[in-house]
Amino acid sequence: MTHSFGIDFGGSGIKGAPVDLEKGDFAADRVRIKTPQPATPEAVAEVFAELVARFPQQDRDDAVGVTVPAVVRNGVVLSAANIDKSWIDFDADGLFTRALDREVHVVNDADAAGLAEVRYGAAAGQQGLVIVTTLGTGIGSALVMDGRLVPNSELGHLEVDGHPDVEQWAASSVRTREDLSYPEWAERLTVYYRTLERLFSPELFVVGGGVSKDGDQFLPLIDVKTPMVAAQLRNRAGIVGAALWAEETER
Ligand code: BGC
Numbered sequence: 001m002t003h004s005f006g007i008d009f010g011g012s013g014i015k016g017a018p019v020d021l022e023k024g025d026f027a028a029d030r031v032r033i034k035t036p037q038p039a040t041p042e043a044v045a046e047v048f049a050e051l052v053a054r055f056p057q058q059d060r061d062d063a064v065g066v067t068v069p070a071v072v073r074n075g076v077v078l079s080a081a082n083i084d085k086s087w088i089d090f091d092a093d094g095l096f097t098r099a100l101d102r103e104v105h106v107v108n109d110a111d112a113a114g115l116a117e118v119r120y121g122a123a124a125g126q127q128g129l130v131i132v133t134t135l136g137t138g139i140g141s142a143l144v145m146d147g148r149l150v151p152n153s154e155l156g157h158l159e160v161d162g163h164p165d166v167e168q169w170a171a172s173s174v175r176t177r178e179d180l181s182y183p184e185w186a187e188r189l190t191v192y193y194r195t196l197e198r199l200f201s202p203e204l205f206v207v208g209g210g211v212s213k214d215g216d217q218f219l220p221l222i223d224v225k226t227p228m229v230a231a232q233l234r235n236r237a238g239i240v241g242a243a244l245w246a247e248e249t250e251r
Contacts, residue, residue: 008238016051019243024120065246112241114142121232128203135209139167186221
């Protein structure tokens with residue numbers, strides 16, 4: 001049985017669990033700890049250490065994967081659209097590996113969800129290009145080609161229809177803030193997904209993020225030609241995808 005450990009770092013909670021990578025599911029109940037404020041790298045490192053310590057049976061040799069809602073290249077965080085600005089240029093793999101005293105690999109949150117959906121979920125076995133988007137505070141994206149991730153696509157920051165940063169017009173948080181009905185929101189999402197369709201001609205769109213549990217209320221209203229399905233891993237996608245990333249990146 002192949003195990004590794006996944007941590008999902010979100011704005012309100014930091015969640016972690018050991019993951020059975022054959023099944024793509026938790027190997028034990030996940031633990032959630034409130035995200036510290038401000039959520040600086042040093043403050044969240046302490047929470048990660050506490051989380052991992054809650055699973056003393058976890059093998060120290062298993063790598064730990066961590067999602068962050070930011071661009072990550074070679075373990076270094078390069079952006080901070082919706083998180084504390086102190087993350088920019090932060091060597092996350094290095095500091096977290098020292099803080100947890102085990103190998104840690106950090107991955108963009110939407111990339112983690114994309115990996116998990118393509119391996120175990122809504123896009124399992126899909127060949128060609130799959131675009132996984134997460135609709136939440138912002139819009140995250142993952143490009144997966146024949147099962148291989150092209151990291152850091154950041155398609156939530158495209159300029160679309162005169163909106164310079166599309167996530168600030170079409171994310172799920174905007175729907176809540178502006179009190180948009182599902183049909184009103186779906187009009188914006190149609191414009192957004194048509195843009196992605198025109199630029200990338202994918203085989204499939206997978207729509208994730210917390211709101212994907214209500215997918216039947218708005219996905220049918222999004223008028224695109226490309227097949228579009230709701231993500232399947234729901235709130236397990238971050239942890240499972242992070243664990244998968246850790247195992248794939250392990251030295
Ligand atoms: C960030 C992405 C992230 C997405 C979803 C965007 O604002 O730039 O890195 O994947 O939000 O959290």
